Amino acid sequence: MDKGVPYRNTQYGSTVNAGAAGVGAPGAADAGGGAPSGDAAVKPGRDRLVTSHRAVLVVALTSLCLIVLDIGTKLLAVAQLTGRAPIEIIPGVLDLRLTRNSGAAFSLAGGATVILSLIALAVVAVVVVTARRLASIGWAFVFGAMVGGALGNLIDRLFRAPGPLRGHVVDFVHIHHWPIFNVADSAIVCGGVLAVILSLRGIGLDGTRLSAAPPPDPGSAEPAGPSGPAGPSHAGGPGPGDA
Numbered sequence: 001m002d003k004g005v006p007y008r009n010t011q012y013g014s015t016v017n018a019g020a021a022g023v024g025a026p027g028a029a030d031a032g033g034g035a036p037s038g039d040a041a042v043k044p045g046r047d048r049l050v051t052s053h054r055a056v057l058v059v060a061l062t063s064l065c066l067i068v069l070d071i072g073t074k075l076l077a078v079a080q081l082t083g084r085a086p087i088e089i090i091p092g093v094l095d096l097r098l099t100r101n102s103g104a105a106f107s108l109a110g111g112a113t114v115i116l117s118l119i120a121l122a123v124v125a126v127v128v129v130t131a132r133r134l135a136s137i138g139w140a141f142v143f144g145a146m147v148g149g150a151l152g153n154l155i156d157r158l159f160r161a162p163g164p165l166r167g168h169v170v171d172f173v174h175i176h177h178w179p180i181f182n183v184a185d186s187a188i189v190c191g192g193v194l195a196v197i198l199s200l201r202g203i204g205l206d207g208t209r210l211s212a213a214p215p216p217d218p219g220s221a222e223p224a225g226p227s228g229p230a231g232p233s234h235a236g237g238p239g240p241g242d243a
Helices: 004-034 038-081 113-133 137-159 183-200
Strands: 087-090 094-101 169-175
Touching: 038 094, 038 113, 038 137, 038 169, 038 183, 113 137, 137 169, 137 183, 169 183
Parallel strands: none
Antiparallel strands: 087 094, 094 169
């Protein structure tokens, strides 16, 4: 009889210990899996920051390339087309002819040079401020085209005759039945078309689709765990009265 009591106590204690271990293990797993580690929590923010920097770089490089191309083609047009008859590229469709434009893109709003110059400055300022929230490469190209086109024509208005903010923009590309334009005008139009496409596809400035449902909040979901602590099990073991 004395030998049976320690045996029952030993097995009962073993059963309790096994149950405690079974309860503790899922709890430890939940504690480790439910709360992300420091590296896991920081990684999304770091990735977003890298993407934002990449988008800003795309804006800067796109606008810079367009400005250089616009200035170069205008200088070439002034040097080669001044005092010359239009040069036919595609007869009846496309030719090169030099004009001076005091208005907006495609010779619109002639005579409003000062107002258009101030609007261009405002557009550039808005784009620079907004670009810090960019994470979409597509929208980065849009902003780069807008800035490059606006600054390309603004440089003419600042430094060409008859004076600062009133300078006439150099146009030289003529598609028949269409106003004469330049590289900066084309960049603005292409940027606008791309902006419409991105908007129709529901792509926001941060690169996410605006129509997509927001991801579920991890904190609102109940973690899957054991239904309750396992108590001492006597199945298959000796009962208190089995002595």
